[in-house]
Amino acid sequence: MVDSGGVSRLGHMKALLGVLAGAGASYGIYKLVTGEVFQRKQKGGRPPGCSVQDQVQGTVHPGSLLAKLSGLDVVRTKAAVLQDVQEEIDSKSAETLQPENIKMLLWCLQTCSEQTDRCRVLVTLGNAAAFSAHQDAVRELGGLTLIARYLSDPAADVRVQTLNALNNLSMNVKNQDVLKAYIPQVLELIETSPVNSNLQLAALRLLTNLSAADVCHHLLRDSIRLLLSLLVVSGQVLQVPASVVLLFDLQTAPAVLQRLLAFTVNLKAWTPSSPVAAELHSRQDCLYRVLLDPSSTLHSRLVQLLSHPDQDVRAHVAHVLL
Numbered sequence: 403m404v405d406s407g408g409v410s411r412l413g414h415m416k417a418l419l420g421v422l423a424g425a426g427a428s429y430g431i432y433k434l435v436t437g438e439v440f441q442r443k444q445k446g447g448r449p450p451g452c453s454v455q456d457q458v459q460g461t462v463h464p465g466s467l468l469a470k471l472s473g474l475d476v477v478r479t480k481a482a483v484l485q486d487v488q489e490e491i492d493s494k495s496a497e498t499l500q501p502e503n504i505k506m507l508l509w510c511l512q513t514c515s516e517q518t519d520r521c522r523v524l525v526t527l528g529n530a531a532a533f534s535a536h537q538d539a540v541r542e543l544g545g546l547t548l549i550a551r552y553l554s555d556p557a558a559d560v561r562v563q564t565l566n567a568l569n570n571l572s573m574n575v576k577n578q579d580v581l582k583a584y585i586p587q588v589l590e591l592i593e594t595s596p597v598n599s600n601l602q603l604a605a606l607r608l609l610t611n612l613s614a615a616d617v618c619h620h621l622l623r624d625s626i627r628l629l630l631s632l633l634v635v636s637g638q639v640l641q642v643p644a645s646v647v648l649l650f651d652l653q654t655a656p657a658v659l660q661r662l663l664a665f666t667v668n669l670k671a672w673t674p675s676s677p678v679a680a681e682l683h684s685r686q687d688c689l690y691r692v693l694l695d696p697s698s699t700l701h702s703r704l705v706q707l708l709s710h711p712d713q714d715v716r717a718h719v720a721h722v723l724l
Contacts, residue, residue: 496526496529496530496532496533496536497533499530499536501539501543504527504530504536504539504540504543504545505543507523507526507527507530508527508540508543508544508545508548508549510523511523511524511527511548511549511552512548517557517559517560520552520555520557520560520563521557521559521560521563524549524552524560524563524564524566524567525563525566525567527540527545527549527567528563528566528567528569528570529570531567531570531571531573532570534573534574537570537571537573537574537577538574538576540571540577541571541574541576541577541580546568546571546577546580546581547580549564549567549568549571550564550568550581550584550587552564553565553568553584553587553588553591554587558600558601561591561601561604562600562601562604565588565591565601565604565605565607565608566604566607568581568584568608569604569607569608569611572608572611572612573611578611578612578618581612582612582618582621585609585612585618585621585622586621588605588608588609588612589605589609589625589628591605592605592606592609592628592629592632593628593632597632609622626668626671626672627672643687643692644686644687644692646689646692646693647692647693647698647699647700647703649662650662650663650700650703650704650707651703651707652706652707652709652710656710656712656714656715659707659710659712659715659718660712660714660715660718663715663718663719663721663722664718666693666694666700666722667718667721667722669689669690669693669694670694670722674690683695701723704719704722704723705723707719708720708723
């Protein structure tokens with residue numbers, strides 16, 4: 403039989419257990435609501451099998467029971483996460499970004515729904531891609547294909563920033579081997595964009611970098627006419643001083659000579675339409691006329707180059723003279 407003192411102690415114990423149980427439940431709810439999301443934000447990690455998107459989509463909805471019980475603002479929208487990531491990355495210089503920063507930027511690019519946000523992320527990626535280590539990191543994370551998807555973005559500004567980012571990323575031989583698959587799409591942008599627009603110029607810059615090495619020259623062979631015609635309709639008409647022929651000289655570096663001669667071969671193989679041909683021949687400072695007009699001094703200089711010690715130069719010269 404329990405005395406009155408025992409009853410009293412039993413009552414106190416039950417009350418204490420009730421308090422502890424209530425506290426435990428509250429703490430469990432608090433951990434359920436806030437622990438996972440805020441811990442990930444602080445540590446920058448997530449449990450195995452959970453994507454960054456799951457982290458954002460799994461947050462508590464405003465007005466829900468858990469949100470009310472917690473008494474805390476536990477909602478982490480995609481916009482908020484994007485802002486946090488961008489602020490963290492903005493606090494670093496492009497040179498000091500780490501692979502995990504590049505990874506988060508690529509995730510942000512996939513997640514952004516606003517045009518301005520996509521442009522901002524692409525600009526940051528483009529700045530980072532000025533450094534060779536980041537060029538490799540983007541490729542190893544599958545970022546080249548991801549970024550290239552935005553070549554078809556409906557917003558012209560996004561396409562421009564995509565081209566700019568790919569332009570920096572193309573300063574890497576291994577990246578060029580991946581990016582050459584997008585040359586047809588870049589050529590389409592060049593052909594369909596307004597003449598001299600930011601979009602067309604950005605596409606031309608990328609194409610210039612991709613054609614620096616010979617890994618994709620065969621992909622450009624059928625587009626020489628397009629590119630030469632573009633120079634005409636854009637008002638450039640390949641204008642150069644007549645002294646450009648002086649570069650075809652034995653003292654010019656062989657690598658430079660080979661490029662000049664290869665260009666001359668392509669120019670000679672081009673057959674412009676009658677109106678374009680008339681426009682070309684009407685301008686004395688037109689490269690077409692400076693190099694290929696019967697009155698040009700190039701022919702005599704090419705004959706001298708037939709004795710050049712570099713075999714490739716001699717082969718190019720013979721091709722021009724044929």
